[in-house]
Amino acid sequence: MLRPQVLVYTESTPNPNSIKFVVNFELVPEGSTFDYADASEAISPDKNSPLAVELFGFEWVNRVFISYNFVTITKNDETSWDDVLFDAKQVIKRYMDSGKPVLTRAAGEAQLEVVNGEQDSDTVVKIKAVLDQYVKPAVESDGGAITFSSFQEDTGIVKLLLQGSCSGCPSSTMTLKAGIENLLTRMVPEVKLVEAENA
Numbered sequence: 001m002l003r004p005q006v007l008v009y010t011e012s013t014p015n016p017n018s019i020k021f022v023v024n025f026e027l028v029p030e031g032s033t034f035d036y037a038d039a040s041e042a043i044s045p046d047k048n049s050p051l052a053v054e055l056f057g058f059e060w061v062n063r064v065f066i067s068y069n070f071v072t073i074t075k076n077d078e079t080s081w082d083d084v085l086f087d088a089k090q091v092i093k094r095y096m097d098s099g100k101p102v103l104t105r106a107a108g109e110a111q112l113e114v115v116n117g118e119q120d121s122d123t124v125v126k127i128k129a130v131l132d133q134y135v136k137p138a139v140e141s142d143g144g145a146i147t148f149s150s151f152q153e154d155t156g157i158v159k160l161l162l163q164g165s166c167s168g169c170p171s172s173t174m175t176l177k178a179g180i181e182n183l184l185t186r187m188v189p190e191v192k193l194v195e196a197e198n199a
Helices: 050-055 081-098 105-115 122-141 172-187
Strands: 008-012 018-023 034-036 061-067 070-075 144-152 157-164 193-196
Touching (some): 050 070, 050 081, 122 144, 122 172
Parallel strands (some): 157 193
Antiparallel strands (some): 018 070
């Protein structure tokens, strides 16, 4: 079976240190996200990504995030995108052209176990529905992801995990408070406060 020609294009994100590299096919199953804060995470058995390992070969790469059909790279403050963007795009294109896997099989299976976890309460089901319908599409278009982490019934606190370009983005706290918290408290009355777990 012939592979389609690999197309890679870039999109800017609200985080000036992050760029989204979009490809014209599925990299990981829809709804899956893989966030790597360093090279050691990229080689861990439950998240192993040969692509992320290769990208961490650039000394200026601080973080790699892989979602449905894009890879977001976050660089260090000292490096200019003008100096490295072309090289990063070429590495991603060459990697995709080679047909090598984005993730190891073990990493994909570990993600499925997380997704198929324990039964959610009615409130958590509502919170996830609001996130899926109103928040995730906008955040993914900016090269990141926001994942539900936990809900404390007694305090009404929702904890979310910020990934990709959202992680360390100057505007992410404002988005979390002014946008997501307002939306969730209005649509799910049990929610009183929204916090970032990795802030």
